[in-house]
Amino acid sequence: KIGRRPANYPPGPPTLPLIGNLHLMPKEKGHLQFQKWAQEYGPVYSLILGTSVMIVLSSDQAIKDLLDKRSNIYSSRPDMYLGNIVSGGLRMLLMEYGETWRMVRKVVHNNLNIKAARTYVPYQDLENKAMLAGFLQEPDSFADHIRRYTNSLTTQMVFGFRTTSIDDPKLKQLFHGFEKFCEVTGTTTAAVLDVFPFLRFLPDFAVPLRKYAKELHYKERELYVGHYLNAKTALKNGTAKPCFCVDLVRAQDEEKFSDDLAGYVSGSLLEAGSDTTAATLVGFVQAMVLFPDVVKTAQEELDRVCGNRLPTIDDEPNLPYIRGAVKESMRWMPTDILGVPHAAIRDDEYMGYKIPKGAGVMWNVWAVHMDPKRHPNPRRFDPSRYKDDHQTAAEAANNADATKRDQFVFGAGRRLCQGMHIAERSLFLAISRLLWAFDFDKALDKDGKEIVPDDEDLTEGLFVLPKPFKAKIVPRTAEKAELVLAEWEKMQDLLDDKLQWKEPPKGLIWKDYKSTTDA
């Protein structure tokens, strides 16, 4: 009966013997097909993929009911075969629910919780000012400056050093590697290997993508473990700056896990923290090019509240439209466009349907975000949708009323993104200051015609972002341009001649670590 949908499963598209719905899996723009199926089969539907089952949740209520309220059942991950080959089975995001994941999650929680997140604001402030200066000097490389901003913040938190240049080879390798990881896991070959495990016994020449996945793993392991071992050596001899690796080295001493796992834990944070926030901000820039009225309204609010100084994190309560723009950026261009599938740990029942043990459970971010009943005229970027929503992302995710959740990019239940408190601040600082300092407009082609970016032209894979597009980004006034440069100039007092922090900011959580270079 392989490929058939049992009668008590959630409904879904008609199946073929053996392959089920595999032949219907879209090769590109999967989110549009998953949305169409939601419209046809309702908020809970199933896809039969050979021997596996994928349940797709496409309403806020279904996500709340299963992933949040029954998180004891729905917190594992399906076996993503090629994804695990790229990751050597060590990537936290793909780990099954169990001992190792729980141990890693605890160490990460200690470093990313809401209180710890507040202590990183000085890092965010400085990297943000570097980014603004970059926008001013090389506006066409705006996406690179965004990436350096989010990446440098993360290398600083995780390994204790800044990433100072948009041309840094390790920065490039990180983004390139993660892009390839997303691509490989999103391919049809990956899906076929996931659902027909016997094909995994084929040799590499018959599955060239697996060979490629292994190569990606070697490169990735070298990068992540290399970063970790450098930090570990420096921490042990007192020459490192305090960072997440202080806790990780301690945990490794206590729990005796391998350098490979420790490297991947730190590397997981690096990519989770760098790529997602950057993708959201690239989407934001595109929205600003496409919706000039939003730029105008935002700038009116910023000028009224901040006048001729840069916004700071303390301005947040007084900038409701900007807060709305932060939420709207995540809703409008959700980088994890179809979520990251959870898996059911045991059999369950919902709305009268059976959900079998081992089923993958996706939360259909795009369908929920683009539901016109939830968000009228959903392709319009409109921060005022959130004008009465004063919740932080964490409060919204935990709101018992599913209709009050602002957006779903941070996932749900026990796997909820641990970096959300940091991400929210990075987004707020970037969005408020970019709008305060710059005007966004359509670039012109060689004939002087406006280039309109296509908001449907996205990269493919597990995490997506708009494909490269052109934008015209200019300072709003000469005074604002001067202030941006002056603010970056002031930051130099905090940095040494290698542009690294002379002394770490006060209040960081790694209190018992003493660096011999801090004296």
Ligand code: HEM
């Ligand atoms: C806009 C920015 C971000 C987005 C859209 C995002 C998205 C996600 C998603 C979709 C998940 C999986 C949730 C689930 O399965 O239910 C996740 C997990 C996670 N994220 Fe984020 N994230 C962002 C920023 C960050 C940052 C800045 C960090 C760290 C500094 C971070 C660290 C993590 C960690 C540690 C996990 C847990 C992985 C697990 O338990 O499997 N994220 N994030």
